[in-house]
Amino acid sequence: MLGEGIIQGLVETARNFFGSYVEKDRLTTVQYPEQRLTLPEASRNFPFLLYDGTDPEAGLRCVACQICEKECPPRCIHIEKSKDKKPDFVGKQQAYPAVFDIDVAVCMSCQICVEVCPFDAIRMDKVYELSTSDRFGGLLWTKEQLSKPNEYYQKIHPLEAAETDERREKELAEAQAKAAAAAAKAAQAANPAPGDASGNGASAAAKPTTAVHE
Numbered sequence: 001m002l003g004e005g006i007i008q009g010l011v012e013t014a015r016n017f018f019g020s021y022v023e024k025d026r027l028t029t030v031q032y033p034e035q036r037l038t039l040p041e042a043s044r045n046f047p048f049l050l051y052d053g054t055d056p057e058a059g060l061r062c063v064a065c066q067i068c069e070k071e072c073p074p075r076c077i078h079i080e081k082s083k084d085k086k087p088d089f090v091g092k093q094q095a096y097p098a099v100f101d102i103d104v105a106v107c108m109s110c111q112i113c114v115e116v117c118p119f120d121a122i123r124m125d126k127v128y129e130l131s132t133s134d135r136f137g138g139l140l141w142t143k144e145q146l147s148k149p150n151e152y153y154q155k156i157h158p159l160e161a162a163e164t165d166e167r168r169e170k171e172l173a174e175a176q177a178k179a180a181a182a183a184a185k186a187a188q189a190a191n192p193a194p195g196d197a198s199g200n201g202a203s204a205a206a207k208p209t210t211a212v213h214e
Helices: 002-019 067-071 112-116 150-156 158-190 200-206
Strands: 047-051 077-081 097-103 122-124 147-149
Touching: 047 150, 067 077, 067 112, 112 122, 147 150, 150 158
Parallel strands: 047 147
Antiparallel strands: 047 122, 077 097
């Protein structure tokens, strides 16, 4: 009934109010900014670019494939591919972004750019204190602002980073094994063993001779 529902609501409000003085679980108010809640690992805000090592330019994982730019629903990503190339983490020559901008005023934090990236080059950050007085340039993040080391990724998303690093190490080991096998095969082809180049030596040695009698 209507009156019973109102009474139940008032009782619940009173229970929470007075209980908050004696039970820590009921202390739902956080005295921000002096107090901050620990964000869960799956929380996300805006994207950032990952690089390996200490040099953001040399270690940047992005190869400017522009898949994230094409798949971004609000079209907040702008990429310009470089004219030259540099080796990636497996040693393959790849292009890199000369320009990589994200307009965070438009970004909807959907994480589609992360899901479609085949190079583990872009991830979602957890930083949310990003207010600025510059409503135009301050909300257009460049490649330099977006680039963060893999150690930072391991800190904010430890489980996800561990899985990514393990997979990348496996891919690197496989690529190195293939390269070593190809090098060994090329070396064997360039320096064949005596009689193994065309098989003529072995066949000549094994071919029986026939005496001719006049």
